[in-house]
Amino acid sequence: xxxxxxxxxxxxxxxxxxxxxxxxxxxxxxxxLIVATDRISAFDVVxxxxxxxxxxxxxxxxxxxxxxxxxxxxxxxISADVRxxxxxxxxxxxxxxxxxxxxxxxxxxxxxxxVRGYLTxxxxxxxxxxxxxxxxxxxxxxxxxxxxxxxxxxxxTKAAVGEHDVxxxxxxxxxxxxxxxxxxxxxLTLAVYRRACELAEPxxxxxxxxxxxxxxxxxxxxxxxxxxxxxxxxxxPKQGYQVxxxxxxxxxxxxxxxxxxxxxxxxxxAPTLPGDVVxxxxxxxxxxxxxxxx
Numbered sequence: 001x002x003x004x005x006x007x008x009x010x011x012x013x014x015x016x017x018x019x020x021x022x023x024x025x026x027x028x029x030x031x032x033l034i035v036a037t038d039r040i041s042a043f044d045v046v047x048x049x050x051x052x053x054x055x056x057x058x059x060x061x062x063x064x065x066x067x068x069x070x071x072x073x074x075x076x077x078i079s080a081d082v083r084x085x086x087x088x089x090x091x092x093x094x095x096x097x098x099x100x101x102x103x104x105x106x107x108x109x110x111x112x113x114x115v116r117g118y119l120t121x122x123x124x125x126x127x128x129x130x131x132x133x134x135x136x137x138x139x140x141x142x143x144x145x146x147x148x149x150x151x152x153x154x155x156x157t158k159a160a161v162g163e164h165d166v167x168x169x170x171x172x173x174x175x176x177x178x179x180x181x182x183x184x185x186x187x188l189t190l191a192v193y194r195r196a197c198e199l200a201e202p203x204x205x206x207x208x209x210x211x212x213x214x215x216x217x218x219x220x221x222x223x224x225x226x227x228x229x230x231x232x233x234x235x236x237p238k239q240g241y242q243v244x245x246x247x248x249x250x251x252x253x254x255x256x257x258x259x260x261x262x263x264x265x266x267x268x269x270a271p272t273l274p275g276d277v278v279x280x281x282x283x284x285x286x287x288x289x290x291x292x293x294x
Contacts, residue, residue, distance in 0.1 A: 006037045007050045009095060013088040021046050022058070022231060026089075027105075031078065033089055035100045036226070040281070042256050043266040044165065049273045055099040057285040058229045062101070064293055065227040069195055073188045075223040076103040076215070106215025106222045111173050112158050112165055113185050115193040117151045118208040120144060120234065120247075126167060135169030143244050145208070145236075151193055153186045184221045185214050196228050203291050205250065206241055208234035230285050250288035255281055 009017065009024045014033070017024040021041040026033040036055035040047050059080065066075045079085070079102045082093045089096065116123050116133065119142050123133045132138060134154035142148075155173050156165040174182040189212050200207050210233035213225040226232055230251035237248050246257075258277050264270070273281075 004095065005050045005052045006035075006055060006095060006099065007039060008037055009035050011089070011092045011095070013091070022055070023226075028086060028089075028102075030105055032103050032105050033085070033096075033100060034103055034225075035096065037099075040231075040252060040255060042252060042259055042270070045266060045268050045270045047255075047270045047273060049278055051278055051281050051285070053282050054285055057289045058226055058231060059099050059101060061229045061289055061292060062226045065192075065196065066223070068199060069192050069223070069227070072191050072195060073223045074217075074220065075227070076106055076217070078102045078104060103224070104217055104222070106217035106224050108158075108213060108215045108224060109177050109181070109185060109221075110158055111168070111176060111185070112156045113189040113212045113214060114154045114156055114209060115151050115189050115212070116154050116209040117148055117193065117197065118206070118234075118236075119146045119148060120208055122167060123154060123209070134167050135171070145241070145243050145245065145247055147243075151190055153189055155186075181216070181221060188212075188214070188221060188223070192223070192227070200235075200292065201238060203294065204238045205288065205291055206236040206238050206247075208236055208247070210234075230288055235288050250284050250291075252281065252284075254284055 008019065011026065014026045017026050022037055022039050024035040024037060036058045038050035038052060038054045040049065040051045040054060063080055066077050082090055082096050085102050119127060124144060126133050127138055127142060133152060136152050139149065153170065154167060156167050158165065170182065170186065192212060193210060197207050210228050212223065212227065214221050215224045233251060234253065235250035240248060255273065255277065262271060
């Protein structure tokens with residue numbers, strides 16, 4: 001059954017939400033209610049269109065990965081069952097069902113924890129200039145979609161909505177959060193990515209890279225936010241993978257490619273997506289959910 005399309009929420013009886021690029025976050029004291037809307041962003045700018053089913057897909061994929069990585073790292077999920085939410089939330093079940101999570105409130109780390117197993121995007125751009133990504137020297141001769149000898153941790157700053165993240169090296173992360181926390185975040189990022197690749201590749205999905213977020217909860221590093229979704233990752237079909245060319249994808253690269261065909265300067269306001277691009281994007285999100293959870 002399709003869920004209602006939701007561009008933003010304002011739930012009566014709850015505090016005004018903090019709005020991220022995609023999520024509306026309600027502060028419930030020691031817990032948070034995270035609602036994945038159908039908003040979509042590209043180049044760190046929120047687009048005016050809703051992508052039907054997107055918030056539901058993001059939530060279900062995150063739940064899948066939280067379950068599959070719980071033995072590696074503690075995560076913030078308490079429940080995704082609206083019947084187990086506080087009473088003030090339950091009356092909004094029609095909106096919340098399938099697209100929300102009740103989670104523990106952690107203190108987020110001020111960095112994006114990115115891991116790359118393949119070279120593309122900003123990593124490829126940096127490599128072509130310096131031969132390195134986030135201070136990590138890579139072999140010569142790599143090109144678009146090259147598989148790296150081993151996954152690398154390439155963190156970035158956490159930019160505000162409308163601003164661009166900037167790649168940083170591990171030493172910069174250590175300065176921001178302390179070496180012990182930085183090492184834990186790096187090691188957990190790599191471990192989660194390796195587990196995800198082990199599970200996804202037999203299902204025909206290459207995870208080229210992904211972005212994880214961590215927070216501190218009761219003095220320990222905890223996995224928070226979303227996990228290995230088409231918003232935070234590059235998912236490529238294993239069939240047809242070829243080094244040296246741009247890959248087909250299950251993620252929002254389809255939207256980025258459309259936007260790159262325009263004369264848009266990648267600053268707000270963003271252009272409206274045509275109906276066929278919206279429909280194709282919904283199709284890609286649903287397809288990766290089906291493949292992963294089959």
